[in-house]
Amino acid sequence: MNHMSASRPYHHGDLRAALLAGAERTLLEKGVAALSLRELAREAGVSHAAPGRHFKDKQALLSALALSGYDRLARALEAADDPALPLQPRLTGLARAYLRFALDNPELLELMYARKHDPEAADLMATAVDRTVGHLGRIIAEAQRHGEIIEADPHHLTFTVGAALHGAATFSAGGVLDRETVLSGVDDLVHLLLHGLKPR
Amino acid sequence: MNHMSASRPYHHGDLRAALLAGAERTLLEKGVAALSLRELAREAGVSHAAPGRHFKDKQALLSALALSGYDRLARALEAADDPALPLQPRLTGLARAYLRFALDNPELLELMYARKHDPEAADLMATAVDRTVGHLGRIIAEAQRHGEIIEADPHHLTFTVGAALHGAATFSAGGVLDRETVLSGVDDLVHLLLHGLKPR
């Protein structure tokens, strides 16, 4: 009597979530290039036109994927941040978490950083980035108040630290260096950022 | 009597170069997503199968594009490098040239950094990267000899400076900050790298 009891009910139930989950798997295993809406529909056991009801086009699905990536990254960073720690180990922990994310999700990171999202999606992305950058900015401002960091423009400081971390993350995601080398280099990276390359 | 005098000769003459030039224009004006071999063939006034004689597949064309990008970047950096300058202004000049390249060729930079090139192409890419990183490494090693930079592992130092520059470049290419803000922030970036964030 239950219409949903057939092995392939007319209504999927939660197609949107199924498509996103499938896309994330494909992204992880085969990369963006291998992502096809028709293929995802096939995997979900649904017609090729069905995804159109949940994502206005392919880019919309990619943007949704990127946004959920920002969410996961933000959670990972917040979980890795220990405000009780002194500045240097605190930043090192954050950097390590960021690099770990980059090493685990290289294709997702590339997608998160791609400059091809719809205006509306781009807005959500911008706030997601601000959330992360803001977190870093607050740590730096706080350290400034404690006299642990020079009294320069906090935006410039945040930009520099952010750039160094992001550059290291993309190098890591690029796969030129192996995981161990990258993660064991984090301490030196943060040390150099704090103390500079010039002799004291 | 000249077979090439017809408006559309059977042989193009230099189709390979024409395809690359067209691809570079499309990349600059519309982005990678808009790149189509068939479209490029149309623009070159040639059949859709003709590109196949010069590039084994689409990825091969993209790799060739990325390689020429590395060449142009290396030339730009070498032109911008003045070995007569003291360390800080010397690095600032290099950083500015890199950021300018990133701001002018955001899509190309993304392509240059993509992790999806054939093994053979990837090899050429790796040497191209080494050429650039090596340049930076030599500057750092030289500065170490002059006592202008601490005596840490030069690879770690190069990685850190490279990461900061690359991160700044991708932030710039991403378009979150406008050109002026980015370029005027270079001096502070290099200053912070050399002197560190901690008070002296």
Next chain:
DNA sequence: ACCTGAACACCGTTCAAGT
């Protein structure tokens, strides 16, 4: 050596129609 034309197996997107 270089290019064409037809063919194949895919795409993304739209839209009337079905449940």
Next chain:
DNA sequence: ACCTGAACACCGTTCAAGT
């Protein structure tokens, strides 16, 4: 509200055949 099936206009790639 959600999904299907057919249709449309594109792709990249291959391959016999032409020049």
